[in-house]
Amino acid sequence: QVQLVESGGRLVQAGDSLKLSCRVSGRRFSDLAMGWFRQAPGAAREFVATIDWTGGSQYYADSVEGRFTISRDNNKNTVWLEMNNLEPEDTAVYYCATGSGPSVVVTDDVDYWGQGTQVTVSS
Numbered sequence: 001q002v003q004l005v006e007s008g009g010r011l012v013q014a015g016d017s018l019k020l021s022c023r024v025s026g027r028r029f030s031d032l033a034m035g036w037f038r039q040a041p042g043a044a045r046e047f048v049a050t051i052d053w054t055g056g057s058q059y060y061a062d063s064v065e066g067r068f069t070i071s072r073d074n075n076k077n078t079v080w081l082e083m084n085n086l087e088p089e090d091t092a093v094y095y096c097a098t099g100s101g102p103s104v105v106v107t108d109d110v111d112y113w114g115q116g117t118q119v120t121v122s123s
Helices: none
Strands: 003-007 011-013 018-025 033-039 046-051 058-060 068-073 078-083 092-099 117-122
Touching (some): 018 033
Parallel strands (some): 011 117
Antiparallel strands (some): 003 018, 046 058
């Protein structure tokens, strides 16, 4: 059983930066593609970013491209989401996710979810 534990969410102001962490256990981390999704109140869960097993390939949603960076350290079993120039529209619960494929871009790709961490951006 793969377990994902996110941390780092909090209340920030527009324009601020924030870095989320997700620590993974229960499977060899270097075998797993990782992703971040988010869900705002009343909205569907949406893709944010994904990174492949090696960390050499990343892909982002258009809404965060250029502002967010996904990275990983296979020695620390951890994936991060660094978020810069945050906007009120980024307010959501952020979820770490993994699946058996080479990436996690849609919710159907996901086999395991974290519990989520709340990010709130005030204007």
